[in-house]
């Protein structure tokens with residue numbers, strides 16, 4: 001990296017090598033000053049803070065500084081000095097400026113501070129240059145790295161599950177089709193249905209909704225695996241917590257039961273909160289100050305509390321006895337909505353909650369069936385502000401029980417023969433879960449809308465950029 005010769009702002013702000021010649025490159029946040037002296041705030045994205053470049057106007061013409069406007073990109077050679085100004089410890093005495101790219105003040109959209117989130121979504125190609133999105137994107141990176149580190153350090157293997165699949169893991173029926181057939185003139189079978197045997201893969205295929213089923217195949221050989229990849233859901237949910245394209249982390253563990261699964265989920269989430277506090281404090285402090293002054297306290301609250309564990313049935317009793325007016329009424333057998341989940345977490349327990357043993361009819365076919373015949377060993381981890389952040393379960397490892405459930409739910413056995421084979425050959429108790437990466441980033445950044453924690457969100461009627 002020596003050959004680059006560029007000094008990153010994050011390194012310079014920590015440096016005490018005063019008097020040293022440095023070279024910084026970045027985007028101008030502001031330039032202000034008078035006939036004698038100008039101050040340029042320069043940001044290169046390596047850290048939330050900009051570095052101040054001081055320009056002695058005795059050495060520069062007004063003309064030379066004219067293109068140095070908000071949004072322009074410049075390189076500055078100068079001397080690192082101790083700062084006399086407030087709010088920074090070092091600054092650069094500028095000696096030479098090279099302008100890489102100008103940004104017309106009439107048309108550059110990021111002129112002033114305090115743009116709305118809605119406006120920034122319309123300029124998602126430029127919003128990484130704001131303090132807010134810089135902070136979010138750096139935290140997002142740190143969390144992705146921490147996730148790989150956690151699993152690597154705990155002996156898990158990263159398994160790459162396919163993105164194009166012929167199966168529907170969740171049975172949600174809301175998938176994006178992958179096809180190269182001519183939509184205007186597709187080949188038809190005798191019964192008038194589209195003949196997918198003539199399509200690229202010789203069958204119907206979709207973008208995956210989850211890597212879990214293939215993850216289970218990996219766990220039945222390597223014991224501990226995880227996937228971390230993009231997943232796609234074509235549900236028309238226009239909420240602050242749903243994306244059509246999102247990233248999911250799915251560990252899958254042989255020889256784990258549901259309690260082991262809960263222990264892992266809790267330890268994993270606490271590790272991630274601690275990692276953020278240890279490595280992202282500059283960005284967290286900014287977000288805490290600007291958006292949500294309970295953010296850092298909430299991260300600590302997750303680390304410090306044992307998650308409350310109770311069954312779905314117990315939760316429904318609490319909700320029904322709460323005297324709350326719900327938008328969606330609760331009774332045993334209904335799926336819980338985020339208003340119910342947040343009541344349990346924020347009002348009733350005041351800490352994260354893990355619900356288990358859900359009615360089988362609101363959960364996927366693969367969950368381990370309980371002896372009562374009506375519940376399954378599923379688990380959801382519920383977080384403050386978010387509601388469901390993790391969904392998972394112990395898996396049904398018994399071949400007959402799984403085949404019975406598949407028939408009940410009208411899933412053709414020929415579509416999942418390979419999945420059933422793991423129950424036929426050397427089956428084992430196992431469990432796993434899925435953490436929605438953007439729900440995690442929502443929680444860690446305190447942002448209010450999931451569209452603001454992924455660089456280029458995909459939602460109904462929106463696939464710009």
Ligand code: 4AD
Pocket residue numbers: 169170209210211212233241242243244246248250251388389390391392393432433434435436437438439
């Ligand atoms: O609860 P879900 O649907 O579970 C699964 O997909 C399982 N196959 C996971 C497993 O056991 N391996 O989704 C898991 C998590 C949710 O808890 C939520 O955090 C996130 O994925 N999620 C979404 N995030 C953003 N946008 C959406 N549309 C999401 N749907 C689910």
Ligand code: MG
Pocket residue numbers: 388390391
């Ligand atoms: Mg779920």
